[in-house]
Amino acid sequence: MTGQPPDDTGEQALQDSSDLMPPAFWAFHELYHQAYFEYAFVQLGNQIAADRLVNQTFVFLAVIWRDVTTQEKPEAFAWTLLKERVAAELEAQGRPAAALETLAFERAIRAACDPILDSFRDEFRAQVTELEDSMGLYAAMARLPERQFDVMVLQFALGFPTKKTALIMGVCEATVRSTRRAAKRRLAADVGLELGEDTDDEE
Structure with missing residues (x-):
């Protein structure tokens, strides 16, 4: 999930207002734009739709930037806003969040599950090898609570x-x-395995 389509009107609106926005906004945009795009692309499965949604989100953030900076956690505020917009777009398309039918989502889930399987193999070895064909780990990922799902997709996918x-x-x-540890324990429980307390690798 690299690269983006050409700028749309949302990005052009940001560029047109570049002299009006403080450096802090552009630093925020630089830090989070790509991550927001990749997450939106995973959910929507369409680069153009994801790019448009993220650009429009940043236009809105620019409009309310003064209010954003007064938030206790501006990053959490912006992340919640992005997720609300992604959810609204999925609802408008008649699809739930974590829609398994999108190719982008399927690829992301597979990318996330591969290292999880490796971790389970380290812990359970042959037991996982016997179970992994029928363990339903992809579906279990989609059933994770929202924050656990986000952490697993952002980190592993x-x-x-x-x-x-x-x-x-x-x-x-x-x-x-x-959250990562809790997600891995939940995934293991979903497939009938029991992880110990210290199975998660620290960074």
Whole structure:
């Protein structure tokens, strides 16, 4: 999931207002635009739709930037806004979040599940090898609670490290690590395995 389609009117609107926005906004845009695009693309399965949605989100953030900066956690506020817009777009298309039928989502789930399977193999070895064909790990990923799902997709599918994931979501690194551990335990339980307390690798 690299590269983006040409700028649309949302991006052009940002460029037209470049002299009006403070450097802090552009620093925020530089830091999070690609991550937002990749997450939206995973969910929507369409590069043009994802690019348009993310650009429109940043236009809205630019309009309310003064209010954004007064938030206790601006990153968490912006992340929530993005997710609300993605959910609204999926609803308009008649699809739920974590829509398994999109090719982008399927690829992301597979990318996320591969390292999880490796972790399970390390813990359970032959037991996982026997189960993995029927374990339903892809479906189990889609059933994760929202925050657990986001952490697993951002880290395992999109490849963001713990620190970057924490910044994107507007939470602390300890929250990302504990959420990741909880997600792996839930996935293991869904497929009939029991992980110990220390199976998650720390970064």
